[in-house]
Every structure is written in C-alpha cells, then in structure tokens.
Amino acid sequence: xxxxxxxxxxxHFHSLTAWVFGAFLLCxxxxxxLQYNLNESVSNFEYVLGYCSIILAIIVPLLTMRTIAExxxxxxxxxxxxxxxxxxxxxxxxxxxxxxxxxxxxxIVCLYPLIFSQYGDVYLPTSYGxxxxxxxxxxALIALGVFISSLTENQGFAAGLGVAVMLANYYSVSLSExxxxxxxxxxxxxxxxxxxxxxxIRYMTKNVNLAYGAAVVLILGLSGVLYFKPELxxxxxxxxxxKLSFFERFYTFVDGVFDLTNVTFYLTAIVFFLFLSVQxxxxxxYN
Amino acid sequence: MxxxxxxxxxxxxHLAVSGLSFEIGEGHxxxxxxxxxxxxxxxxxxxxGCLSATEGxxxxxxxxxxxxxxxxxxxxxxxxxxxxxxLGETPAEYLRFVGExxxxxxxxxxxxxxxxxxxxxxxxxxxxxxxxxxxxxxQRVGIAQALLGDPRVIILDEPTVGLxxxxxxxxxxxxxxxxxxxxxxxxxxxxxxxxxICDRLLIIANGKLVAQGEPEALERxxxxxxxxxxTADTEAFEAAEIxxxxxxxxxxxxxxxxxxxxxxxxxGSGNVYDLTRAVFRAFAENGVAxxxxxxxxxxxxxxxxxxTEKDAPINSEGEVNDNDGDTEA
Numbered sequence: 001x002x003x004x005x006x007x008x009x010x011x012h013f014h015s016l017t018a019w020v021f022g023a024f025l026l027c028x029x030x031x032x033x034l035q036y037n038l039n040e041s042v043s044n045f046e047y048v049l050g051y052c053s054i055i056l057a058i059i060v061p062l063l064t065m066r067t068i069a070e071x072x073x074x075x076x077x078x079x080x081x082x083x084x085x086x087x088x089x090x091x092x093x094x095x096x097x098x099x100x101x102x103x104x105x106x107x108i109v110c111l112y113p114l115i116f117s118q119y120g121d122v123y124l125p126t127s128y129g130x131x132x133x134x135x136x137x138x139x140a141l142i143a144l145g146v147f148i149s150s151l152t153e154n155q156g157f158a159a160g161l162g163v164a165v166m167l168a169n170y171y172s173v174s175l176s177e178x179x180x181x182x183x184x185x186x187x188x189x190x191x192x193x194x195x196x197x198x199x200x201i202r203y204m205t206k207n208v209n210l211a212y213g214a215a216v217v218l219i220l221g222l223s224g225v226l227y228f229k230p231e232l233x234x235x236x237x238x239x240x241x242x243k244l245s246f247f248e249r250f251y252t253f254v255d256g257v258f259d260l261t262n263v264t265f266y267l268t269a270i271v272f273f274l275f276l277s278v279q280x281x282x283x284x285x286y287n
Numbered sequence: 288m289x290x291x292x293x294x295x296x297x298x299x300x301h302l303a304v305s306g307l308s309f310e311i312g313e314g315h316x317x318x319x320x321x322x323x324x325x326x327x328x329x330x331x332x333x334x335x336g337c338l339s340a341t342e343g344x345x346x347x348x349x350x351x352x353x354x355x356x357x358x359x360x361x362x363x364x365x366x367x368x369x370x371x372x373x374l375g376e377t378p379a380e381y382l383r384f385v386g387e388x389x390x391x392x393x394x395x396x397x398x399x400x401x402x403x404x405x406x407x408x409x410x411x412x413x414x415x416x417x418x419x420x421x422x423x424x425x426q427r428v429g430i431a432q433a434l435l436g437d438p439r440v441i442i443l444d445e446p447t448v449g450l451x452x453x454x455x456x457x458x459x460x461x462x463x464x465x466x467x468x469x470x471x472x473x474x475x476x477x478x479x480x481x482x483x484i485c486d487r488l489l490i491i492a493n494g495k496l497v498a499q500g501e502p503e504a505l506e507r508x509x510x511x512x513x514x515x516x517x518t519a520d521t522e523a524f525e526a527a528e529i530x531x532x533x534x535x536x537x538x539x540x541x542x543x544x545x546x547x548x549x550x551x552x553x554x555g556s557g558n559v560y561d562l563t564r565a566v567f568r569a570f571a572e573n574g575v576a577x578x579x580x581x582x583x584x585x586x587x588x589x590x591x592x593x594x595t596e597k598d599a600p601i602n603s604e605g606e607v608n609d610n611d612g613d614t615e616a
Contacts, residue, residue: 003387014375079371079432081337083388084360206299286339 004085004093008067012101021063022105028055029109037112043122045113046130050254053134053247056141057170061162063101064145065155067094068281072153077284087281091146091274098142106135126256133253136266137246141166143273150280151204172245176238186233187226194218204283288313288470289334289440294343296329296494303329304494307343311487313439316466318481319474321491322595327474328368330491331444335365347440361389364438368445370429374418378409378428381417382435389436403431407461423454430461441465443473447480459484478591492595506587513559514539517550518579519570526550529573533565547578559584 012018032048071077080090113127148165149158168175180186195215202211225232242248246269249262289311296304304326311317321327332338334345336352336359345352350359373381382403386396404410407427412420417428426446433441446462447455462484465471475481481488482502490498498505515536519526523543530536530550539551554562559582570577 003384006387007384010380011373011375074372074374075367075369076371076373078332078337078367078369079385082335082360082363082365082367083385084357084390085388086357285337 001085001089001093001096004090005097008094008097009100012063012097015066017063017066018101021059021101024055024059025052025105026108028052029105029112033112037116041120043116043120045116045122045127046254046256048112049130049134050251053137053250054170056138057166058163060138060141060145061148061159061166063098064142064149065159065162066149067098067146068150068277069153069155069158073155077281081285087278091277091281095143095146095274098146099139102138102142103135106131106138129256129258130253133250133258133262136263137250140246140266140269140273143270143277147273147277147280150277169245170247172241173248176241179238179241181235181238183226183230183233186235186237187222189237190233191219191222194222204280288348289472290344290346291330291334292344292346294330294333294345295341296326296333296338297341302494304333304340307491307494307496309489309496309499311440311470311472313470315470315487316462316485317470317472317487317489318485319472319489319491320476320478320481320591321474322476325476325491325595326494327476327491328444329494331365331442331472331474332367335363335442336360337365337367361436362439364433364436364441366426366429366433366441366443366446368448370425371432372417372425372428375416377414377416378404378420378431379413381428382431385432386435391436399435399437403434406434406464407431408457421454423450423457426450426454426458427461430458430465434465438469440470440472443471445474445476447475447477455480478588482587490591490594497594498590502587505590512556513554514583515550515552515554515559515563515566516579516581516583517552517566517577519548519550520546520576520578521548522546523548525573526575529569529575530566532569533562535562536566554582 009018029048029052032051033045036042036048036051037045068077071080110128110131113122113124113131116122117124144165145158145162148162149155152158152161179189198211198215198218201214202208205211246266249259249265252259252262291310292308294304294307295302307326307330319327319331329338333340334347334352336356339353345359347359347362350362352359373384376384379400382400383396386400391399404413407430409424409427409431412424417425420428430441430443430446433443443462447458450458459480462471462473466484466486473484486501488498488500488502488505489496500508519529521529523541526548527538527541530538530552535555535557536552539553541551542549563580563582566580567577
C-alpha cells in the first residue's frame with residue numbers, strides 16, 4: 001500500500017493537479033479571509049470556511065478525476081491487478097494520497113486563526129473545529145470522487161459527473177424547498193428515484209434480474225407505504241435531501257456546534273464510497 | 288509448476304475459453320500458439336489473476352490464484368498485450384514503483400532493478416520519459432517490470448506484436464536468454480516465431496487446447512503425408528505403369544500436357560528420400576526421363592492450420608469470429 005501511496009503522491013505532484021488544487025483552495029480561503037476577517041473585521045474564522053465550502057464541489061472532482069479512470073485508459077490497471085497487492089490496498093493507497101494532498105493546504109490554513117488571534121479576540125476552538133470538519137467533509141467528497149472516477153476511463157467524464165453530483169448535493173437543501181411536500185408528490189418522486197437507482201444497478205452489475213427484482217421490491221414497498229401509512233411519505237423527499245447534504249451538515253460546525261452525528265455521517269460516507277470503489281474495481285475482473 | 292484445470296470463461300454469452308486444462312513444468316520456454324481470438328489473452332489474464340474465471344482453477348506451485356492470490360502472484364511476472372506503462376515516468380521511476388509494490392525494499396530493490404535493467408538492455412534510456420521511447424524499448428521496460436521480484440515464471444502476451452523486424456529479433460533473443468533462468472510462457476499467433484524460440488508448444492483454437500508437446504514430436508506425430516511433385520517425359524498411361532512398381536505411393540492428381548505428365552503423389556510420413564530414389568530408378572530402368580521432381584515435406588505450419596481452422600466458428604457473413612479477450616464492458 002505504501003508503494004501505491006508514494007507513487008500516487010509523486011504522480012500528482014508531477015502533473016499539475018496537486019499544485020492547482022492547493023492553489024485554488026488557498027486562493028479562495030484567502031479571499032474569504034480578506035473579506036470577512038480583514039475588511040469586515042469579523043473575528044469568526046469558521047464563517048470563511050462556510051463561505052468557501054462550495055469551492056470543494058468544483059476542485060475535488062478535478063483532483064480525483066484521474067485517480068482510477070487514468071489507470072484504465074492507459075491500461076496500467078492490468079499491472080495493478082497482476083501485482084501482489086489487494087484491490088482494497090490499491091484504493092486505500094490512492095485515497096490516502098489524495099487526503100495528504102488535501103491536508104497540505106489545510107495545514108497552511110490552520111495558521112490563519114493563530115495570526116488573527118494576535119490582533120483581536122478569536123475563539124480558537126470553533127475555528128479549529130470548523131477546519132477539522134472542513135477536512136472531514138472534503139475527505140467524504142474525495143471518497144465520492146474516487147468512486148466516480150472508478151466508473152469510467154474518461155477523466156473528463158469523471159470530472160463532469162463529479163461536479164454535477166457535488167453541486168446537486170450542495171444545492172439539494174435549497175432545491176428541497178421546491179420539491180413537492182405532499183404525500184402523492186413524494187411518492188411519485190421516490191418511485192422515479194427508485195427506477196433510476198435500478199437502472200444504475202443494471203448498468204453496474206449487468207445483472208438484469210437483480211435490477212428488475214430491486215425495482216419491483218422498491219416500488220411495491222413504496223405503494224405499500226402509500227396505501228397503509230401515507231402520512232409517512234409527507235415531506236419525506238425534502239427531508240431525505242436535507243439529511244444527505246454534505247454541506248448542510250458542515251454548517252452546523254460553522255455555527256459552532258461540534259456534532260458527533262455529523263462526524264459519524266462523514267466517516268460512514270467515506271467507508272461507503274471506498275467500499276463501492278473497491279467493488280467497482282473488482283467488478284472489472286468479473287466482466 | 289502451473290496447473291490449469293478445466294478453465295472456462297464467458298464474456299456475457301460469448302464463450303472465450305472452454306474447459307482448458309494443461310500443466311506447465313519448470314525450466315522450459317512454452318509457446319502459446321493460436322489464431323487471433325482463440326482465447327490466448329483471456330487465458331493468460333486468468334492465469335495471472337487479472338481476470339476471474341467462470342469455472343475451473345489455476346494453481347501456481349500449489350497456490351491457487353483465486354484463493355491465495357498474493358503468494359501466487361509473487362511467483363509470476365506478467366507482461367500484458369499492451370505494456371502497462373506510465374508514460375510520464377522514466378523507466379527508473381517506473382521500475383522502482385513496481386519493485387516496491389512487489390514488496391522489495393532497500394538494497395534488494397536496487398540490485399533487482401539493476402539486474403532487470405541489464406537483462407533487458409535498457410541502461411541507456413533509464414532516465415528518459417517512457418512516452419518518448421520507441422515501441423521496442425517500451426516492450427523491454429515492460430519485460431523488465433515482469434522480471435522484478437525474481438519470479439519463477441514469466442508470462443508474456445504477444446511480446447513481439449507491432450515491432451519492426453530488428454526489434455522482433457532482439458526481443459526473441461531476450462526471451463531465449465530468459466528461458467535459461469526462468470520458465471517462460473509466451474503467446475503468439477505466428478508459428479515461425481514460436482518454433483524459433485520454444486521447446487514446448489501449446490496450440491489453442493476457439494478456447495480449446497488442440498495440441499501440446501515438443502515441436503519436433505508434434506511434427507512427427509501429427510504430420511500429414513509428404514508429397515512428391517513429379518514431371519515425367521511420357522504419356523500418363525505409361526508413367527502410371529512405371530510408378531505402379533514403386534511401393535508406398537499413391538497419386539493425388541495426374542495431369543497430361545504436351546506429351547508430358549505431371550503427378551502429385553502422396554508419399555506417406557516415412558522417409559521421403561527412399562521413395563524418390565525408388566522413383567528415379569524405376570523411370571531410369573524404363574528409359575523415361577524425369578524432367579522435374581520436388582519434395583514437399585509436411586510441416587508444423589500445416590498442422591497448425593489444420594488444427595486451428597478445422598472447427599473455427601464461422602458466422603453467417605463468413606468471417607471468423609474475432610474476439611481476443613478485449614470484450615470490454
């Protein structure tokens with residue numbers, strides 16, 4: 001695993017991705033700090049991170065797009081498969097390399113609250129709590145990006161899909177206000193999502209029976225709920241959209257609450273997407 | 288050393304390898320021969336753990352490639368059909384990564400890289416970007432990678448495809464050299480190449496093993512009949528009467544033109560020169576001149592063509608089904 005980790009780090013610094021990613025992140029955090037902390041003399045550094053969080057939806061896919069997609073394109077995945085390392089080690093090595101790349105600019109950012117505290121009252125625990133949460137959210141988004149990269153051999157497609165998914169996640173809370181809160185509306189929307197999910201299962205596993213089976217089970221379950229306990233469905237979709245938002249959870253940290261459920265949510269998301277990435281790599285062996 | 292049992296692989300509905308079984312002993316150069324789409328790449332990918340099998344098992348020195356992949360993979364060095372190279376790196380960096388991933392560290396890593404570089408002759412390009420190297424050198428870097436970790440078996444998938452004639456000769460020489468210290472398995476669809484390097488042959492067609500053994504033994508066992516082409520300075524009837532006296536011949540075709548008769552004779556698989564000598568004497572005794580006589584010996588080429596074409600699945604358009612493990616999802 002260390003061999004993969006070292007190799008990944010080297011290749012990220014060789015190609016410009018690591019530098020561009022770090023530069024963008026520092027640039028936006030800098031602009032935020034200039035605006036809030038310096039111009040408006042706000043002493044809360046966490047607001048800056050709240051303001052900057054959207055930038056992750058753009059730069060994380062740029063960082064993760066080539067991780068696995070590029071191996072496929074240049075057929076080096078064959079080498080990786082034939083080496084005496086497990087797929088889990090490969091994914092973990094790649095993921096840890098990305099985490100290190102993400103941590104480096106954040107370590108620089110860690111100096112900012114200290115600098116500001118020289119010139120006024122900065123409440124450091126919330127500042128560092130928010131930086132820690134920012135790292136966790138980024139780590140979860142990177143795991144999502146790695147998974148998306150494992151789906152294709154086209155880097156551009158991986159980046160595009162990543163940005164789309166992460167922006168959708170960012171705006172899901174504001175979008176959820178426009179989503180129907182009625183029972184029937186929720187039911188129909190969830191049915192559509194269930195069908196899309198089953199199409200994805202079919203695309204990924206190439207197993208038609210499994211996909212149709214899942215679709216039938218989900219839709220029957222949904223109709224059952226709609227028939228017997230319709231009140232459950234009321235406002236369900238907007239609620240789900242809010243719960244699944246990585247960014248909405250981050251704002252609780254910005255508001256000064258270090259919420260362990262949210263930490264658990266991020267950790268679960270990381271494990272979940274890394275697990276899917278391993279499966280996606282393994283699947284190619286079984287095509 | 289390697290034991291493949293009842294290996295079967297489906298890509299969706301397409302049967303690429305069907306019930307393949309063979310054993311590979313230590314210390315020979317094995318040629319894996321078959322036309323395009325025979326299932327060579329698929330078999331090699333399965334043997335090296337890059338691909339799963341639908342059925343069957345592969346064990347390398349007692350380690351099952353699916354149950355105990357780490358131990359099994361340590362015994363194998365593999366060069367896939369398309370050399371898996373990071374074009375932005377130099378051979379030195381690339382070999383370092385592969386060596387580390389194979390678990391080599393420190394002095395051992397250094398000395399193994401040195402000996403692989405030396406064995407493949409890439410000393411002069413070790414600090415150039417792989418992307419700028421010629422195809423022959425890239426192939427060598429790929430082979431160097433396979434040599435790291437001191438594997439006992441080296442598997443090369445079509446290592447000479449796409450190279451120019453000089454590069455082909457160089458790579459063949461390299462394989463021959465490797466064969467002295469390792470068990471080497473390499474695939475090819477070119478018979479002469481396999482004949483030139485291998486001391487063991489596995490012929491595969493349509494995912495099935497159709498023949499195996501030493502090239503000379505195969506030639507002896509499976510060879511078809513030798514042929515004699517004969518032009519005699521007489522009419523067909525008289526020439527046939529003369530030939531009738533010679534034992535062990537039978538005519539495949541007879542053609543008479545301008546008072547000259549051309550025979551195509553089947554001469555069995557025995558010593559063909561005994562027969563030509565007898566034919567010569569028979570004609571000489573009868574005072575008939577032989578204008579032309581030539582011998583066509585049965586060769587491995589014929590066996591190969593016969594074995595691999597016999598049951599090729601030909602689809603309705605008359606094209607041979609071509610699918611060499613590249614079926615991509």
